[in-house]
Amino acid sequence: MRNMILFSLMASLLALSACVTINIYFPAAEAEKAADKIIDDVWQIKKGDQPATPADTPAPTK
């Protein structure tokens, strides 16, 4: 039984670390929000000035 716990702990740790380090997928939605934040700042766009929100942008093609 002890072995079983040890095994499951190791397996979970492995899975956890794999997830943390191999986060290779580009977070498109987060990047879009981050870009908007910077653009609003650089262009001094006040909230509500622009109707453009991530919701009305076409879905990413990849």
Add this chain to the structure above:
Amino acid sequence: MKKIIFVLLLLVAPLVMAAADIDVSSPAVTTIRTSMHARHEQLKPLYASGAIGLTRDGLVGMHDATVVALKDRQSVNSLIAAENDDRNALYKEIANANGHPEWEAEVRNTFALRWAQKAPAGWWYQDPGGAWQKK
């Protein structure tokens, strides 16, 4: 009991994967933002007159040089070059600050789309095919 612990650990693992976020507050990024913000006052009339526009690769480029007086063209070119240096550095720094230098191209593409989308009416931008469009 042990089974429960096992199942719980397995359930927690995917949650870590979902916690990806993009950080845009690194010192380098903040410096570039400030510089771009300051330059925007000079770029604004050039966007509005159609002299310059937003390119599909997330930069700015000359769209119609004829609306710029001959004596001012050199300074407009310098402004474009300085802005593009900042933009290139910005995309690179965001990718680096998030631990993924290989994301630079995707960061750039995201910005290119968002600059164009957020541009006010009358400004010029390049569509994904490279053709100039007026907002």
